[in-house]
Amino acid sequence: DVKVTQSSRYLVKRTGEKVFLECVQDMDHENMFWYRQDPGLGLRLIYFSYDVKMKEKGDIPEGYSVSREKKERFSLILESASTNQTSMYLCASSGGDLVYEQYFGPGTRLTVT
Amino acid sequence: QKEVEQNSGPLSVPEGAIASLNCTYSDRGSQSFFWYRQYSGKSPELIMFIYSNGDKEDGRFTAQLNKASQYVSLLIRDSQPSDSATYLCAVGPGYALNFGKGTSLLVTP
Numbered sequence: 335d336v337k338v339t340q341s342s343r344y345l346v347k348r349t350g351e352k353v354f355l356e357c358v359q360d361m362d363h364e365n366m367f368w369y370r371q372d373p374g375l376g377l378r379l380i381y382f383s384y385d386v387k388m389k390e391k392g393d394i395p396e397g398y399s400v401s402r403e404k405k406e407r408f409s410l411i412l413e414s415a416s417t418n419q420t421s422m423y424l425c426a427s428s429g430g431d432l433v434y435e436q437y438f439g440p441g442t443r444l445t446v447t
Numbered sequence: 448q449k450e451v452e453q454n455s456g457p458l459s460v461p462e463g464a465i466a467s468l469n470c471t472y473s474d475r476g477s478q479s480f481f482w483y484r485q486y487s488g489k490s491p492e493l494i495m496f497i498y499s500n501g502d503k504e505d506g507r508f509t510a511q512l513n514k515a516s517q518y519v520s521l522l523i524r525d526s527q528p529s530d531s532a533t534y535l536c537a538v539g540p541g542y543a544l545n546f547g548k549g550t551s552l553l554v555t556p
């Protein structure tokens with residue numbers, strides 16, 4: 335079974351803090367994704383990566399950056415957290431024979447106060 | 448903008464009935480189609496995928512794809528209260544998927 339883990343289930347940060355969200359997958363998947371999910375807005379893609387050190391902007395990259403130094407790990411960075419970044423953050427991965435099928439981690443509910 | 452449209456619901460069906468969930472998409476170049484189930488407070492779980500026109504069955508679930516009409520649906524037979532969740536349709540021309548906002552399904556005992 336595909337396993338995607340995220341570093342925190344719940345996180346509370348203050349405005350202006352630098353925030354790191356970590357995602358690790360154990361299936362040797364090439365592709366990894368960061369989404370945020372908000373009521374009424376659905377799942378929105380922030381960034382994705384199709385290889386180590388490679389990244390592509392999604393639909394809403396502003397205010398975020400990412401890092402992928404190792405194949406199994408994909409980090410989302412909020413450079414200076416703001417209250418409008420309060421959301422559920424979901425990481426997903428895909429690859430191998432199941433190249434388009436994305437599997438999600440449990441999510442991190444981030445609150446910025 | 449590549450759009451994936453779903454009726455937000457809630458769709459209410461009695462236990463044992465067939466639930467029919469629908470999704471339309473705008474990108475004619477889309478090649479892969481997925482249905483995810485998401486329980487409240489949980490992350491999306493992949494339940495079905497379909498790549499070719501026609502029907503694909505897996506247990507109580509059937510995915511139906513009509514590329515000419517840009518339409519994909521999910522049928523859930525013998526619906527159970529445990530099927531109550533939000534169902535997300537996702538469509539991909541490539542690695543990055545476009546998600547609909549989901550349809551809320553309520554199965555009543």
